[in-house]
Amino acid sequence: MASSGKTKELHLVMFPFFAFGHISPFVQLSNKLSSYPGIKISFLAASTSVGRIETMLNSTASTTVIPLTLPHVDGLPEGVENTSDTSPETVELLKVALDLMRPQIKTLLTNLKPNFMFFDFAQWWLPEIACDLGIKTIFFTVFTTISNAFVTSWFGHDTPPTIDELKKPPSLHPITLKTFQARDFMYIFMSFHGTPSVFDRLIKCFNGCNALLIKSCREMEGPYIDYVSNQVKKPILLIGPVVPDPHSGELTETWDSWLSQFPANSVIYCSFGSETFLTDDQIKELSLGLELTGLPFLLVLNFPANVDGSTELKRALPEGFVDRVKGKGVVHSGWVQQRHILEHESVGCYVCHAGFSSVVEGLVNDCQLVMIPLKGDQFFNSKLIALEWKAGVEVNRRDEDGFFGKDDVFEAVKSVMKDSGKEPAKSIRENQKKWKEFLQDDEIHNKYVADFVEGLKAL
């Protein structure tokens, strides 16, 4: 049996879903907690991800990464253990593999005997196993509270909503969606390969856990925290803003010298995180929009694992584009040192998908945010930043299909980059500075972590 929460040492197990967009916040949480006296962490990960996770963890951390064996699933190639290795056709099979891992996880927990298990949205079956073993479960949601508020606003509805209903969520929730956003969001109500939908998984996670942990705070999302608390009726723990620790290493010489040839704050860095891909039309309009701005730019475009990036780029970029922008704009496919790039003094604007870690990295590096949210939580993150914090802008999109043209990209960039002394750029810059200060305030961070650990012990 797990020992009581009053013991001196707390043993925590972290179990994120097999996607780096999910693994990263669990690593950041582990890094925050592992330096805390008396905390020991075991981090569960698919065996092929262990090496990369070990490089992300603080070297001083008292954290052990434990490799998991993914069971064979028809259609899921051997060695494919992360969404970054899958194609759109096979990505849902990772959830099939995960659901088959119940016995493996039960055996592991029986041996590890942790006090708490921190789990992700996909492991709907985990609270039951842990409860049988006397282990308390914390559902650590990697999404912003505003996104969770939207999802929980559908609690208690027996049938999935229609697109029209999704556009105007029920009850207290003040958010509305465009038609194309509601259509995209229907994904969470869909079941694949006979496994529970994301929505059903989430309901079971919210209902089964002992407490919900949110990587946010009252200053950032107060009304949404109250709303979610009222919907889920479970204790809510807040870890505060999860801002990545200062990173180590240097930006590679190639990118450093390329960026350094431009004036301070003039370069647009444009990228869409680790698992968001653009359509050909979007690539075309975006690249033409960047060209229209006349500003230097670094455009990073990625593609699913089963296609060749350079072939895709050649096909999708507008005719003659690469030659026309030579010397001023570059297009890259593949992983880049994003935090080093955003930190470079030449970079002044970040055109992004509104993945929350990316947005925070942009704000703390004095980059003006231009957001093109493309799926799920990104729509809500963008609303939070653009409409509530007023610390960035969203590119205008057509209601029905989400189309944006080159002029929409140009206008959005212009609104924050040209005439920084005029509105709206002036207020947006002031708000960005205000949030930068808040997000970098160690005292606030430390207080949230200390309160969180106390809250955990009291559960």
Ligand SMILES: C[C@@H]1O[C@H](OP(=O)(O)OP(=O)(O)OC[C@H]2O[C@@H](n3ccc(=O)[nH]c3=O)[C@H](O)[C@@H]2O)[C@H](O)[C@H](O)[C@H]1O
């Ligand atoms: C919860 C999930 O997070 C997701 O992943 P994503 O990778 O976009 O997350 P970010 O918050 O942008 O984070 C991406 C992180 O990867 C880093 N990075 C990325 C690309 C690169 O080339 N180099 C880097 O260093 C970047 O610096 C950031 O820290 C999606 O939003 C998704 O909608 C959401 O459900």
